[in-house]
Structure formats: structure tokens, C-alpha cells
Amino acid sequence: MTTLDEAVRTICQRARHAARKLAPRSRADKDTALHAIAQALEDHAQRILRANAADLEAARERGTKGAMLDRLMLDESRLAAVAASVRQIAALADPVGEVITRATRPNGLRIARVRVPVGVIAMIYEARPNVTVEASALTLKAGNAVVLRGGSEAARSNAVLAEVFVAAAKSVGLPGDAVQVLPFTDRDGVRALVQQSEFVDLAIPRGGEALIRFVTDNARVPVVQHYKGVCHMFLDTGVDLAMAERIVMNAKMQRPGVCNALECLLVDANDALRLLPPIAKALLAAGCEIRGDERARELVPAVKPASTEDWGHEFLDAVLAVRVVDGLDAALAHIADYGSGHTEAILTPSEGNAERFRREVDAACVVVNASTRFHDGGEFGLGAEIGIATSRLHWRGPMGLESLTTMKWIVDGEGQIRT
Amino acid sequence: MTTLDEAVRTICQRARHAARKLAPRSRADKDTALHAIAQALEDHAQRILRANAADLEAARERGTKGAMLDRLMLDESRLAAVAASVRQIAALADPVGEVITRATRPNGLRIARVRVPVGVIAMIYEARPNVTVEASALTLKAGNAVVLRGGSEAARSNAVLAEVFVAAAKSVGLPGDAVQVLPFTDRDGVRALVQQSEFVDLAIPRGGEALIRFVTDNARVPVVQHYKGVCHMFLDTGVDLAMAERIVMNAKMQRPGVCNALECLLVDANDALRLLPPIAKALLAAGCEIRGDERARELVPAVKPASTEDWGHEFLDAVLAVRVVDGLDAALAHIADYGSGHTEAILTPSEGNAERFRREVDAACVVVNASTRFHDGGEFGLGAEIGIATSRLHWRGPMGLESLTTMKWIVDGEGQIRT
Numbered sequence: 036m037t038t039l040d041e042a043v044r045t046i047c048q049r050a051r052h053a054a055r056k057l058a059p060r061s062r063a064d065k066d067t068a069l070h071a072i073a074q075a076l077e078d079h080a081q082r083i084l085r086a087n088a089a090d091l092e093a094a095r096e097r098g099t100k101g102a103m104l105d106r107l108m109l110d111e112s113r114l115a116a117v118a119a120s121v122r123q124i125a126a127l128a129d130p131v132g133e134v135i136t137r138a139t140r141p142n143g144l145r146i147a148r149v150r151v152p153v154g155v156i157a158m159i160y161e162a163r164p165n166v167t168v169e170a171s172a173l174t175l176k177a178g179n180a181v182v183l184r185g186g187s188e189a190a191r192s193n194a195v196l197a198e199v200f201v202a203a204a205k206s207v208g209l210p211g212d213a214v215q216v217l218p219f220t221d222r223d224g225v226r227a228l229v230q231q232s233e234f235v236d237l238a239i240p241r242g243g244e245a246l247i248r249f250v251t252d253n254a255r256v257p258v259v260q261h262y263k264g265v266c267h268m269f270l271d272t273g274v275d276l277a278m279a280e281r282i283v284m285n286a287k288m289q290r291p292g293v294c295n296a297l298e299c300l301l302v303d304a305n306d307a308l309r310l311l312p313p314i315a316k317a318l319l320a321a322g323c324e325i326r327g328d329e330r331a332r333e334l335v336p337a338v339k340p341a342s343t344e345d346w347g348h349e350f351l352d353a354v355l356a357v358r359v360v361d362g363l364d365a366a367l368a369h370i371a372d373y374g375s376g377h378t379e380a381i382l383t384p385s386e387g388n389a390e391r392f393r394r395e396v397d398a399a400c401v402v403v404n405a406s407t408r409f410h411d412g413g414e415f416g417l418g419a420e421i422g423i424a425t426s427r428l429h430w431r432g433p434m435g436l437e438s439l440t441t442m443k444w445i446v447d448g449e450g451q452i453r454t
Numbered sequence: 455m456t457t458l459d460e461a462v463r464t465i466c467q468r469a470r471h472a473a474r475k476l477a478p479r480s481r482a483d484k485d486t487a488l489h490a491i492a493q494a495l496e497d498h499a500q501r502i503l504r505a506n507a508a509d510l511e512a513a514r515e516r517g518t519k520g521a522m523l524d525r526l527m528l529d530e531s532r533l534a535a536v537a538a539s540v541r542q543i544a545a546l547a548d549p550v551g552e553v554i555t556r557a558t559r560p561n562g563l564r565i566a567r568v569r570v571p572v573g574v575i576a577m578i579y580e581a582r583p584n585v586t587v588e589a590s591a592l593t594l595k596a597g598n599a600v601v602l603r604g605g606s607e608a609a610r611s612n613a614v615l616a617e618v619f620v621a622a623a624k625s626v627g628l629p630g631d632a633v634q635v636l637p638f639t640d641r642d643g644v645r646a647l648v649q650q651s652e653f654v655d656l657a658i659p660r661g662g663e664a665l666i667r668f669v670t671d672n673a674r675v676p677v678v679q680h681y682k683g684v685c686h687m688f689l690d691t692g693v694d695l696a697m698a699e700r701i702v703m704n705a706k707m708q709r710p711g712v713c714n715a716l717e718c719l720l721v722d723a724n725d726a727l728r729l730l731p732p733i734a735k736a737l738l739a740a741g742c743e744i745r746g747d748e749r750a751r752e753l754v755p756a757v758k759p760a761s762t763e764d765w766g767h768e769f770l771d772a773v774l775a776v777r778v779v780d781g782l783d784a785a786l787a788h789i790a791d792y793g794s795g796h797t798e799a800i801l802t803p804s805e806g807n808a809e810r811f812r813r814e815v816d817a818a819c820v821v822v823n824a825s826t827r828f829h830d831g832g833e834f835g836l837g838a839e840i841g842i843a844t845s846r847l848h849w850r851g852p853m854g855l856e857s858l859t860t861m862k863w864i865v866d867g868e869g870q871i872r873t
Contacts, residue, residue: 251651450700
């Protein structure tokens with residue numbers, strides 16, 4: 036074992052011990068800690084912002100600018116929002132101990148399946164320092180220990196944030212090792228972390244596709260992925276034009292840079308002449324570039340030709356791929372070929388087609404007659420989320436508190452034996 | 455890519471296509487197929503038994519005998535039991551489409567979380583050919599495609615069983631590729647199978663620790679493990695002696711070779727003088743070897759000295775490790791150090807100690823005042839099971855139909871957009 040592996044192993048072993056101590060703690064204990072943490076973030080605002088200013092300065096010297104720099108930046112109001120989100124997490128119901136199923140067997144045994152913490156979670160993410168606090172608060176509330184591997188750009192901010200977080204948690208009697216920052220921000224550190232199968236129960240990578248692929252390829256622990264959102268919307272024959280225009284504009288243009296934004300519009304050939312020209316006009320007027328197939332370009336000459344790379348592409352920008360398809364079957368086939376399993380939508384007046392779409396599309400979220408932008412933990416009423424999972428196993432979609440728990444079977448008897 | 459990798463990839467890709475076709479099929483379609491399959495197993499009994507006889511003959515020539523040979527063996531009555539279990543699976547409720555949670559948001563959106571099939575499952579197992587049918591029937595009922603990698607010893611039996619299964623499924627219109635047998639039974643075949651992350655959603659290895667370790671170390675797909683069951687039982691002060699003796703005898707001796715059999719008895723020092731001698735006497739009289747620590751041997755001279763390897767050991771035989779411990783805290787510490795997360799039990803008259811045990815022990819199943827042998831899908835009322843998962847993620851404990859599903863979020867609106 037290398038020195039790095041040994042150091043990472045020691046951190047994860049400490050996390051396992053902390054997880055054991057944390058798992059049976061009451062909701063009141065965890066919420067008291069979260070309120071103390073929110074208060075500490077406010078009390079130590081100047082220290083945190085000084086560390087963040089040093090991260091920003093170093094990033095500027097390396098030539099970082101624009102959106103990247105903005106993601107790294109904390110200020111008084113962003114820090115206040117982080118503290119507020121910690122208090123919101125304290126206000127959420129505690130999933131631990133919740134009874135999922137309960138039955139009494141003919142022999143009198145009472146068998147319950149209850150929610151328990153997952154254990155030790157490895158959170159691997161990139162620039163934004165608010166994730167350091169919000170992910171830690173969510174994992175703590177669900178009774179888990181977390182090992183954080185943030186981006187090197189935010190190393191100073193993350194170190195101070197975690198220090199403030201841990202000091203506040205310890206001040207009310209929670210184990211300090213429940214939140215630890217991995218001091219190795221490079222790929223070797225990530226690799227060592229996701230191979231600690233003895234101590235780490237779940238890895239959650241959030242970031243670019245290369246990071247997620249690296250984690251998946253190297254992990255010896257379960258991974259819940261947050262891959263890209265290549266979201267499609269199918270406009271079925273007969274759909275109300277005003278509704279379709281409103282929803283397409285919202286799904287594509289309200290916030291083009293997020294994973295639940297629309298990337299590809301599929302229009303039924305039977306009704307494309309009525310639907311596509313006015314919707315394309317509205318998109319173009321709003322500054323959206325449209326890349327379409329031949330049939331779309333015949334209907335709307337301002338549409339640029341799409342290349343094969345535009346299908347299944349996550350633009351994260353004011354760019355939309357458009358394809359005219361022969362009905363629902365062709366739309367389903369396109370989505371099966373090019374979707375990323377994130378969010379897929381149909382706008383239709385036909386309940387029959389809606390039901391086929393709900394049943395046959397394989398994605399974390401299927402939307403009927405609404406915007407793809409609703410696929411979000413807050414919009415679903417889950418409270419805060421740690422991301423939107425595109426994996427199939429363990430959890431799918433917005434990862435709120437429940438997704439950070441697993442189950443335990445409890446059998447209660449009065450002396451029963453098996454015959 | 456090697457030829458092997460390409461061949462395995464093609465099989466898994468076909469499984470993915472079959473899974474897509476199978477996922478939206480109704481319960482009636484799947485149950486019709488299961489009844490046809492049960493009938494076909496009976497109709498083709500002679501062919502199946504001839505293939506099994508050839509496997510048995512080859513195994514005998516290699517020197518296989520005893521329990522191993524018995525596990526491999528099919529006869530008319532075992533085959534009838536397999537057909538009956540397929541009909542029992544048909545009788546189980548279909549988990550697919552079940553609504554897990556449902557809510558209407560303030561904006562009128564209706565948000566449901568429903569169960570859907572996992573997709574493609576890779577089942578990796580060893581000798582017993584009945585698993586070929588039972589695992590396929592369970593995965594089919596939950597709407598999944600399966601790729602089976604059975605042991606080479608049962609290759610002829612498995613090939614005929616799968617052929618009969620698939621022909622019956624196809625005869626009633628289900629996709630034939632829903633069940634495929636991997637023709638590569640060596641480790642390279644397993645490795646190639648569990649690396650098909652594009653097509654395989656879940657690997658379930660069942661067998662020896664070396665096989666499970668190999669799958670875990672080589673997988674690029676999620677794995678639900680079925681590790682060993684090192685089951686402990688703690689006898690608390692004041693427990694009724696007759697109940698304790700009855701339960702210990704049942705847990706250890708009813709079927710010592712299974713994963714939910716007792717392997718280590720922990721006795722509270724405060725009451726060991728009353729409890730241990732009579733229970734040890736009953737165990738010894740029944741032919742059980744006892745290996746104990748110094749304090750146990752002081753109370754019962756016939757107890758052999760335990761070595762450190764006896765703690766945390768899965769004997770799978772009429773052998774029991776016994777340790778006298780200082781109260782509940784010491785028992786919890788022993789279980790945390792040596793338990794395998796399978797089944798842990800406490801026998802106690804104290805509800806306070808029972809509750810601490812339920813909360814603080816980290817295992818798939820915690821049992822209070824009953825035998826560890828109840829940790830079983832049938833005993834829990836789940837119907838058939840594909841195994842007992844000791845993993846924490848996705849599922850824990852008996853894997854019935856529900857464990858072979860995942861979730862999908864369905865959002866229904868009337869034109870809502872996000873503001």
C-alpha cells in the first residue's frame with residue numbers, strides 16, 4: 036500500500052467509526068447540530084470569505100474567468116443562503132427509523148423493514164464550495180458520515196468551511212469525524228477513496244463526464260452517477276399550440292445551462308406544419324439557435340442543418356436540436372437511442388399516447404404536458420437534494436434525504452423457532 | 455476488444471433489447487408465460503434429466519462427491535418442485551407499476567414515484583441447476599432480462615433448462631432473449647459480463663467468497679453481494695433458560711450449513727453461570743462442537759479452546775464459537791468487529807436492551823427473541839427470493855420481486871412551466 040492509500044484508508048476508517056456513533060442518534064441531536072452549524076457559518080463569515088478570496092485570487096492568476104470563477108465565488112449573501120439551506124435541512128423530517136413495511140406472520144413474528152443510514156458516503160465534486168456544506172448537512176441529517184473530495188480550486192474555502200462545520204457539530208456532541216475533507220484533490224486521491232470498500236458504502240460523483248467515468252471505472256464501492264441530461268420533448272399531433280410554445284420556451288430558455296433543460300425537440304410529422312414554424316419563430320426571437328433535420332428545415336428555413344453529433348448532445352446553452360418524426364413510435368425510438376435517462380417529456384392531448392410514453396420511456400423522470408425543468412428535488416417537494424441520479428440502482432432522480440438511507444429488517448418474537 | 459468480449463457484448467446488447475420489450479408487458483402476459491414455462495419443464499422432464507445425468511457423470515469422473523454432487527443433482531421430484539416454484543412466482547403480485555409515493559404539488563402537478571424493472575440482470579452462480587429456472591422466473595416476473603452465468607459443472611443441465619424456458623416464453627409472445635445462458639463459464643467470461651456497463655444494470659453473484667470478491671473487484675456495473683453469514687446471538691442477563699436453549703439449538707443445529715445458521719454465541723458474564731452450562735450440554739449432546747474463550751471453558755470444561763480465527767468464522771457446520779462478554783456493550787462491540795452484516799440476534803427480557811440492539815447493530819436483519827433461521831424470503835412472506843443481500847446499497851436482506859425493480863418519477867401536468 037502506498038502512503039497515499041494508507042492516509043486515505045485512515046480517513047475512511049475514522050469515518051466508519053463516526054458513522055457507527057452517528058447512526059443511532061436522535062433527530063433532535065442532529066437538528067441541534069445543524070442549527071449550531073448554520074450559526075457558526077454566520078459567526079465565521081469573515082474567515083470563510085477570506086479563504087474564498089484566496090481561492091479566487093489563485094484561480095484568477097491561473098486565468099480562470101467567467102462562469103467558472105462565479106461558481107467558485109462566495110459572498111455574504113451566498114454564505115447566508117448556505118446557512119439558510121442548513122436550517123431548511125434541519126426542518127425536514129428525519130427518514131431514519133421510518134417503517135417502510137410491517138407485517139405480522141402466522142407464527143406471531145412481527146417483521147418490519149425500517150430505514151437506516153447508508154453509513155459512509157464519499158462525495159466527489161468540483162468547484163462550488165456551497166456543496167461542501169449542503170452535502171455535509173444532508174448526509175449528517177440522514178445519519179451518515181461523509182468524506183468530501185472537492186475541487187483543488189476551492190481547497191482553501193472547503194477546508195475552512197469543513198473546519199467550522201465540524202467544530203459546531205462537535206460542540207453539541209456529534210462525532211467530529213462525521214465530516215472530513217480529503218486532503219488529496221488529484222485523481223490518485225479520488226482513486227484511493229473509491230477503492231476503500233471496507234469503509235465506504237457509497238460514492239457520489241458530481242461533475243463532468245470524465246470525472247464520473249473515472250470514478251465508475253475505478254470504484255470498488257457502489258456508485259450513484261449523475262450523468263448528463265439530454266432531455267427530449269415530443270410534440271404530439273393535436274397538442275395545443277399556445278401550451279406547446281410556452282412549455283418549449285420554458286424548458287429550453289429559462290435556464291439553458293442546467294441538466295433538466297431541453298436539448299432536443301421531436302415533432303410529429305402529421306402536425307409539424309402547424310406546430311413547428313411558430314415555436315421556432317419564438318425560439319429564434321429569444322436568441323436560441325436551432326439545428327434541425329431536413330424536414331424541419333423545409334418547414335423553417337432559418338433552422339441550421341443538424342449534424343449527427345447534435346442528436347444525443349447536451350448543449351447546456353441556447354441551442355436546440357429539432358427533428359420531425361413519424362409519430363410516437365419514432366419518437367420513442369429516438370429517445371431510446373439518444374436519451375441519457377434523465378428527463379423525457381411528451382406534450383399530447385391523447386391519454387393513450389401519454390400512457391404509452393409513461394410506460395415505455397426509460398428515464399429517471401417522465402413528464403406529461405409540463406416543462407422538463409420541474410425535475411428537481413425542491414419542485415418535487417423533497418427539500419434539498421444532493422443531485423439528480425441517472426443511475427438505475429439504489430436511487431433514481433432527485434436525491435433527497437431518503438436516498439441517503441438504506442434498510443434494515445427487524446424481527447421481533449417471543450421465543451419462536453423455525454420448524 | 456477480444457473475441458470473448460465481443461461475444462459477451464452481443465449477448466448483453468440482445469438482453470437490453472429484450473428488456474425494453476419486456477418492461478411494459480402486463481402482469482397477465484408474464485404470468486401466462488410462467489405457467490407455460492412450468493408446463494414445459496414437466497413436459498420435457500426426460501430431456502432435462504438426461505442432460506443432468508451427463509453433468510453428474512462428468513462430475514463423478516472428476517472425483518466430485520457428497521454435498522457437491524447432491525447440489526448438482528436433479529430428479530423427478532426436484533424438477534417438479536422447480537415447476538411448482540415457477541407457478542408460485544406467477545401467483546405473486548407484480549411489483550411493476552406499483553406507486554411508491556404520490557403527491558400533488560401546489561402548482562397542480564401530480565408527481566408519482568412508481569416501480570419499474572431494473573433492466574438487464576447478470577446472475578452469476580455456482581452448481582445448483584434449479585437456480586437457472588428460479589432466478590429466471592423471478593427476473594422475468596419483475597420485467598427484467600437476465601444473462602445467466604452458471605457453473606461449468608451444470609453446463610449441460612443449464613443449457614437444456616434455459617432452452618425449454620425460452621421456448622415456452624417465446625410460444626406466448628415474450629422476447630426470447632429475455633433469458634440467455636452465457637456460454638463462457640470461466641473467470642474471463644465472468645469478467646467480460648460484469649464489465650458491460652452499457653447494457654447490464656445489475657450483477658448478482660452467488661457463491662463462494664472468492665467468486666463474489668472477483669465480481670466486486672472486476673465489475674463496472676452495480677453489484678449486490680451475497681456474502682457469508684457470520685450470525686451472532688447475545689444471551690442477555692435474565693433471559694428465560696428454556697427459551698434460550700430452544701432458540702440456540704434451532705439457530706445452530708436445525709440446518710448448520712446455511713447462511714442464517716448461528717455461528718457465535720455471546721453470553722452475558724452476569725448470568726453465564728446459569729445459562730451456559732445447560733445450553734452447552736444440549737449442544738454437545740446433539741453433536742455440536744463448541745469452541746469457547748477462557749471464561750466459557752471455566753464454566754463448561756468440555757468446551758474446546760477457541761483460537762482467534764474462530765471469531766468471525768462461518769463454520770457452516772455443527773461447530774459453535776462461544777464467548778462470555780461483559781454485558782450488552784461488549785456484545786455490540788464483538789458484533790461490530792466480527793459480524794458479516796447478515797443476521798444478528800439478542801435474547802433478552804429487557805425492552806431497553808432490545809431497542810438498543812435493534813438501533814445499534816448494523817446488519818441486514820436484527821432478531822429479538824427468535825431464531826436467526828427466520829431471516830429468509832419465504833419466512834418473511836415475500837415468496838421466492840434470489841438470495842439474501844449483505845450489501846447495503848439498493849437492497850438488503852431477502853431479495854424478492856421488489857428488489858428486482860427500481861423507480862421512475864412520473865410528472866403529470868396541464869401545461870405548467872417553471873417560474
